[in-house]
Amino acid sequence: MENLFDFHFHLLFKHLITVTKNGGKFKLSENVKTTGLAQFLNDIFGGPFDSQSSPLQVSQSSLRLGVIALLSVEHAFANRVLHVFGADLSGVLPLDKEVFNRTRNGETTYYQEFKKQIAFHLTTAAELNKPPYQIEYLNRTTWATLSPDEVTAKLTAGDKRYFSFSIEGGHNLSDVPIRKTIPSRFPELKLKELQDRSDVDFISINLCHLSHIPEQPLGGFAQGLNKTSQLAFASEDFMPKTGLGLTELGKKVIKQALTHPTKPLLIDVKHMSVYTRLHYYRYREQLAIIDPEVERLPIMTSHTGFTFYTLDDYLQNKRFQSTTGSEGGQPISKVAPENRRIGRTNDLINKGLFGNPWTINLFDEEIVEIMLSNGMMGISLDQRILGASNPAVDSRRDRFFEEEYMARPEWEKMFRDGKLPGATESLFGGIAPSKQERHSMLLCLHLVHAVRVGYSALNWIENTSPWDHLCVGSDFDGLINPINGFDDVLQLSKLRGQLLKYLPQADKFLPFNPDQKALRYKNDGSVDAAFLNDVIDKFLFKNGLRFTVRFLHNWQPVPVEVPF
Template sequence: MKNIFDFHFHLLFKHLISIKDNGRLPLDSNFKTKGLMSAIDEFMGNAFDSQSSPQMVKNSQLGYGVTALMAMEYAFAENINGFFKGFSPSKLPINWSFVDRVKNRETTYFDLFKEEIAYYQSNFTNLEKDFNIRFISRKQKPAGDIFSSQQYTYLAFSVEGAHNFSDAKIRESGAVTDPGKCYREIQDDKNQVDLFSINLVHLSEIPEQHMCGFAQALNGTAQTAFRSEDFIPKSGFGISDKGKDFIRSVFLHPYPSLIDVKHMSVFSRHKFYQFRKELGEQHPETLRLPIISSHTGFTFSSIKDFVEQKNYRSGFRYVQGKTICEIQAKNRYIGKTDFLLNNKLFANPWTINLFDEEIIEIMRSNGLIGISMDQRILGAAKGTADGIRPEYFKDPEAIPLYEWRKWFKEGTFDLKESITSSQEYKTDRQIRHIYLLCAHIIYAVRLGYAEMNWVGERSPWDHICIGSDYDGLINPINPYDDITSIGKLRNDLLVYLPIVDKRLEPLKEIKVFQNKDFEPIKENYLEECVDKFLSENGKKFLKRYLNNWN
């Protein structure tokens, strides 16, 4: 039954940058590495091989979702040739002429963005006819009730990074850009795609168009592969005036898009929450627009406690005359598995993940949180002995200089400045990853119950869903290697959610699946919660979107 919702994945990006026989990879083919490149890809967590291609979506239980449009950033193109270009197209089917256009700064991100839109539009008919994939829009509303159909997969479009709306040549740092104008060019056109949501930033510095600070996401392995200083945050400052103007353009449009806080630095996220409220005082209609984080994990910590209790060590280093500020967070133990050895679970404490206050902020806005299927985001750190951790998380993360000085140097958090069926056999590592996914789900629900008063039938379960990030160069959790496997997730959640509820340490006084007398909750309640997470929340969100958030 095609009923599952995925808040964030990439359908055609790998096909867009691919090559086969002097053309792009056919839609019915998967992006596949071979030979030595396949071994390298396996070492990198199978990031290159397809995880959510059209054929995989067709063969999956995905019924609804949001697929991301994304212009390739210069940081990815800058040095990728030196590491990968020696492989033939049969071993790594990348179209290097596409990459070179970015590396040589021959285009603008907005032109690349429109090129990707045109690629989708040219394939709309084939995607519907051959793969049962349709795209939804407020500009041309669906003729029938898409929520009663089991035949098609219905997708909306998001934009991963506001660099996509930069009309200056790539890295032309002195240029004047008008991202609001570029946004309106797309959103005003009745025949163009309808943009569901936008991330203000993505993974790298965009010197020609600073919008806000971004959070470091690439760790050591990815840094080795791509080797660009642009992946290191340096120029964070909350949200720039250009960023605020862009948010106004987006929120005040007749068909407004949501702002997705994923990839923003934690300081910039708090400035966004603050600015959203200020804008709402001037334009109350904008407060109907919920906050979202489409593909994320949790730190399992309050940002106030994290900063003021200095649950990290702070420092800086010099690289080619530039100051790189870093923090290294303490490891955060969150629970355990049944295994005698390697049984402890830990969170990923990097600040790209949401803190407690933010989970509540999103819930209060009637928003939605997509939980990533990337094992690194959820907290897996190494292949073996992952249940044994030192005091501090192995990888320090770079923090923009201003933000580091503001919060992390002195440890002062100033909010005024920011704001049930039998299971197949699974390996230890597979179960650890399922536990981590369940831990994020349970923690969000516990925190929602602890911090908010819920009226009527509403509950924290209404505000979480999958946000896999498949085909976003992720290392997916075992055993959900690609989108075809998410149909198995329901049974695993029914089994492991109650187990993790008993063993998760943070907020352990709140048991999600026990009533006030500590008796088990009825099984149908568990099924309702799982179905909300997998399907119903996303479908309701899409209904609100098609009703223009009214």
């Protein structure tokens, strides 16, 4: 089996938040599995509750390198679980009620719960380091004496699997009781505590996650849960309503993350609102003036999709409709972006393919920004992020996509007035997939789009290309709806075949930047097979390997093409 890299997945999260029928914890050798009515509901919601990347599944897969996301359960997820048509069905799920009750009732802090996650991973590390798992957690301090070539050789030799950790959400730094109106004043000091620890190391942190954290606002977040998802988890905190860009508290966390002398963390821009992301790019530039070491730290997003719009076109030509009003006496704003067809299939009912134009996904200018920083974009395998909306009639869409909530100050500045952070001007025929493989085509269209944008906007030196900045970021076991045919980590071995089949088709049919191709072609018009296989190698493993080597060398420059 070929080696694979995953920029964002969860290894033990479901083991931590679920219990067996008898009320005990699932063993590491077991997959979390729903039964009976819970299994029926799990199937309806697209399979989010069963294991997708458990230790057992990983041990049987091709996954060799990756990043494990750690996070504590947010109040919004614990608030109201699986209330369908007024009936509380949460009891049928194998959820650990103690975990959810502690969070719902404010009997703990996010920081306490996060440290429990760390402890669980570390206390099980010895068991996971043995067969059949052979999992080792990466820590820069134990690899510092090895050269890049030696690191690469060790990461690719034998049967070991090497995983880094990330912090998914700045809420994990809050050390005050959840939802008790007590403000968290020094999250940057909690981050420093984590960075100073010798027993654990982190590659990145998301400033925001999926909900409003009133006790610790760090910056605006983007709505990520659609209407279907909110049937499973319901809370007003999933809807952005207030705030504009980075807060002063958020800037302190960013500065601490990027300027730690021995263990800097990257900022993962996933889950930030679009205004907050733009604010971050500019704040990072300011920090780099004060501390030039910041300049070498790349921008990254671990599990994303694309809007298939430039931000300039989206705002200036109003590729959306918006509404304002109030809910519970609070002003609210909603934006419904235009649906944009990006491809097609040969299915008579679901012929059209559309992206997800919600602003949680990246605009073209941001793709360029990340590539310029020598950063990385993990492409999510969540069908909702890639654009699938309705399994039955997904290609029969109205002009506008589902509305997303937008914080009122952000809506006023960007979507009403067209202003950006610190500025008033704008930023910078063939084989069609079957119904079963339509999501594979969506994935390929995302890759082709990013590469075309990169080629069109930037000059590339020899032996570099936009293909160097893309990888898998599945979000498995993150309560997602995986794309068709890839229900869990075991199925990732099929990716190469799907990419070989559909990348050329995506490059042929994607209607944006049509004069700039993502692949290379021979004189007779056929695809250069060697180039195609090379870029697939990069996407599936080599880019992740190189990024991991850079991490273990504390982001010092390493050769563009590491030995493989």
